[in-house]
Amino acid sequence: MSRQIVSVVGGKEAAAAGTYTSLNPARTGEVVARVGLADAGTFAAACRTAKEAQREWARVPAPVRGRVIASIGRLVEANAERLARLVTEEIGKPYAEALGEVREIVDTCDFFLGEGRRLYGQTVPSEMPDKNLFTFRNPIGVAAVVTAGNFPVAVPSWYLVPALLCGNAVVWKPAEYAAASAEAMFRLFTAAGLPDGVLNIVFADGAATFEGLELALGEGTVHKVGFTGSSEVGRKVGELAGRHLQSACLELGGKNPMVIMPDAELDLAVEGALFSGFGTAGQRCTSLGTVIVHESVHDEFVERFARALNAAAIGDPAGDVLAGPLLDRKFADRYEEFLTWLQPHHKVVSGNVGRITKDNPRGGFDGGEGLYYHPVIVDGVQPGDRLFLEETFGPIVGVTSFATLDEAVELANLPGYGLSSSIYTTNAKHAFRFREGISAGMVSVNNSTSGAEAHLPFGGNGKSGNGSRQSGMWVLDQFTRWQSMNWDHSGKLQKAQMDVAEIEPDLDFRLP
Numbered sequence: 001m002s003r004q005i006v007s008v009v010g011g012k013e014a015a016a017a018g019t020y021t022s023l024n025p026a027r028t029g030e031v032v033a034r035v036g037l038a039d040a041g042t043f044a045a046a047c048r049t050a051k052e053a054q055r056e057w058a059r060v061p062a063p064v065r066g067r068v069i070a071s072i073g074r075l076v077e078a079n080a081e082r083l084a085r086l087v088t089e090e091i092g093k094p095y096a097e098a099l100g101e102v103r104e105i106v107d108t109c110d111f112f113l114g115e116g117r118r119l120y121g122q123t124v125p126s127e128m129p130d131k132n133l134f135t136f137r138n139p140i141g142v143a144a145v146v147t148a149g150n151f152p153v154a155v156p157s158w159y160l161v162p163a164l165l166c167g168n169a170v171v172w173k174p175a176e177y178a179a180a181s182a183e184a185m186f187r188l189f190t191a192a193g194l195p196d197g198v199l200n201i202v203f204a205d206g207a208a209t210f211e212g213l214e215l216a217l218g219e220g221t222v223h224k225v226g227f228t229g230s231s232e233v234g235r236k237v238g239e240l241a242g243r244h245l246q247s248a249c250l251e252l253g254g255k256n257p258m259v260i261m262p263d264a265e266l267d268l269a270v271e272g273a274l275f276s277g278f279g280t281a282g283q284r285c286t287s288l289g290t291v292i293v294h295e296s297v298h299d300e301f302v303e304r305f306a307r308a309l310n311a312a313a314i315g316d317p318a319g320d321v322l323a324g325p326l327l328d329r330k331f332a333d334r335y336e337e338f339l340t341w342l343q344p345h346h347k348v349v350s351g352n353v354g355r356i357t358k359d360n361p362r363g364g365f366d367g368g369e370g371l372y373y374h375p376v377i378v379d380g381v382q383p384g385d386r387l388f389l390e391e392t393f394g395p396i397v398g399v400t401s402f403a404t405l406d407e408a409v410e411l412a413n414l415p416g417y418g419l420s421s422s423i424y425t426t427n428a429k430h431a432f433r434f435r436e437g438i439s440a441g442m443v444s445v446n447n448s449t450s451g452a453e454a455h456l457p458f459g460g461n462g463k464s465g466n467g468s469r470q471s472g473m474w475v476l477d478q479f480t481r482w483q484s485m486n487w488d489h490s491g492k493l494q495k496a497q498m499d500v501a502e503i504e505p506d507l508d509f510r511l512p
């Protein structure tokens with residue numbers, strides 16, 4: 001029996017205006033959940049409800065809110081296998097990775113549970129006597145958070161956990177195709193004791209969400225928009241937020257480069273490229289886009305990379321595989337479009353291309369009813385190619401070569417994204433020169449482009465985002481606003497800059 005799920009606003013189930021069916025991408029005949037989709041009015045109503053609930057929540061002492069975060073972490077930990085199994089069932093993420101994803105929620109809770117006892121402001125001296133200066137972090141109010149389904153629980157937790165800890169209320173709109181995973185996580189969060197209305201979940205399609213967001217921003221019930229998704233939609237969300245004098249927290253796509261220097265340990269680089277490019281079937285925003293390999297090791301690298309890929313298991317995500325199916329039909333269709341970008345000057349070195357079927361099997365695997373695709377390595381990619389310049393969410397990696405490190409950095413920055421990057425080298429000078437030159441928010445040395453840890457800043461530049469950062473202490477600036485306070489207890493009006501004591505120096509003094 002499949003699940004029936006609907007939006008929950010203020011602790012109550014909200015009316016649905018339509019239905020979405022979330023399918024198992026590994027067996028598309030299996031329904032994971034029937035999802036009631038809300039309209040724009042329900043989204044806006046959820047934001048009003050959140051605004052009401054936020055006032056009381058902000059009055060709960062931050063250390064007590066920290067205890068709620070601690071409970072969320074415990075609940076997620078106690079339900080880790082169930083939640084991971086659901087993620088695997090709903091989006092086809094290999095179970096080991098799904099467990100890792102659930103772990104990332106716990107890590108995020110572990111980090112922020114103590115932040116309730118910090119949320120440090122500063123006490124600083126004034127220019128004048130008998131006056132004190134302070135800074136406070138205030139919650140922003142209501143955060144509207146719209147998330148993708150490739151990380152249906154970990155990435156939402158990067159928004160939800162700090163937003164709630166800081167005393168905000170949240171309206172969360174998860175991806176429809178990952179609705180059951182999102183709803184399960186929502187239940188774990190509310191079981192930790194969040195008062196009704198502090199966290200609301202609204203299932204809606206993109207158009208209704210955008211319209212609802214526009215309404216809510218107009219009504220003044222949303223104070224921060226968080227969005228994880230494509231650069232294209234991110235632009236629209238950023239524009240909308242900007243019209244309301246807000247800066248959205250945008251986590252967008254990537255065309256993440258991996259540079260391989262002639263001094264790299266090639267087998268290590270192959271292992272890194274394999275996981276970066278084809279783990280999660282290439283559907284992380286941090287997945288590898290293009291390998292930029294030094295011309296002297298190009299042929300050797302490509303040969304080993306193709307060999308490693310051919311030996312890798314693609315199949316049922318419940319098993320021990322490198323990759324399962326694509327997330328959902330929408331992603332499979334888009335991926336097929338990316339495959340049309342292949343041109344005569346490209347050389348596919350990995351074997352078959354396209355959907356894995358009886359007529360186009362991968363060894364003994366025919367894909368059954370799943371949205372499985374052959375993983376593809378394309379050699380000979382050139383800087384003017386769409387395959388080089390644009391994100392290709394899915395299991396396809398381009399390869400190009402370079403002569404000097406400066407040229408490699410230039411190639412790495414050329415597509416104009418800036419989320420993640422990687423360099424394989426045994427020379428520290430190369431690593432630091434790369435770090436300095438690369439536009440990405442994240443740099444790996446001798447490691448995969450993916451796999452960011454929960455306590456480092458996560459976010460991109462250029463087409464990957466507007467410079468906002470999630471995770472770690474940096475995200476606090478997304479969910480709080482600084483307030484400065486001065487308190488004069490001198491009993492008279494002391495004017496800043498004017499009533500300030502001056503100590504005369506003898507600036508003509510010189511040593512004999």
Ligand code: UN1
Pocket residue numbers: 104150151155228283284285286449450451452453
């Ligand atoms: C994403 O795909 O939106 O660094 C985030 C990583 C993961 C997060 C990916 N921890 O690959």
